[in-house]
Amino acid sequence: MDYSTIEPDELKAQLQRLDAHRAELEDAIKQKKAAGLSDAAQQVAMQVQESGYTLDEIMSELGYTKPSAKAKRTRKQAEYTQLVNPENETQVYTRGPFPGWLKAKMVENGLDPKNKEHRQSFKADFLKVAA
Numbered sequence: 001m002d003y004s005t006i007e008p009d010e011l012k013a014q015l016q017r018l019d020a021h022r023a024e025l026e027d028a029i030k031q032k033k034a035a036g037l038s039d040a041a042q043q044v045a046m047q048v049q050e051s052g053y054t055l056d057e058i059m060s061e062l063g064y065t066k067p068s069a070k071a072k073r074t075r076k077q078a079e080y081t082q083l084v085n086p087e088n089e090t091q092v093y094t095r096g097p098f099p100g101w102l103k104a105k106m107v108e109n110g111l112d113p114k115n116k117e118h119r120q121s122f123k124a125d126f127l128k129v130a131a
Contacts, residue, residue: 082130083123092130093123 003011048055056066085091091101098106103113105126111118 083127084130086126086128089130093127 006014045055048058051058059065080095083093085101085105088101091099093099093102098113098119102122106113106118106122109122109126111122113119
């Protein structure tokens with residue numbers, strides 16, 4: 001197509017229509033894929049049910065295994081910084097409510113465990129990052 005005779009405004013308008021059409025086509029592709037995945041999953045579920053085996057048994061046979069609860073916990077804990085008491089490295093704090101030993105240590109150092117600023121300064125000044 002020869003675009004040399006078309007005005008810039010008309011070219012921009014054509015480009016906008018193409019962009020709108022592209023977005024519509026991309027949405028249609030997503031919908032088709034989602035429908036196809038849903039259909040495939042239903043077919044697999046019916047075949048699994050008819051086989052007399054469980055999905056876990058079949059997935060295990062194929063080499064897929066569920067992560068253990070311990071692996072999930074380990075992976076989740078790895079996302080958070082672990083802080084340890086330098087005086088007793090068996091005392092570890094990751095996140096959430098402060099454990100009793102930590103609260104006691106704060107009070108011992110004249111800090112209020114209920115005060116956010118005190119908690120933050122205590123973590124920064126007293127605890128160290130676990131190795």
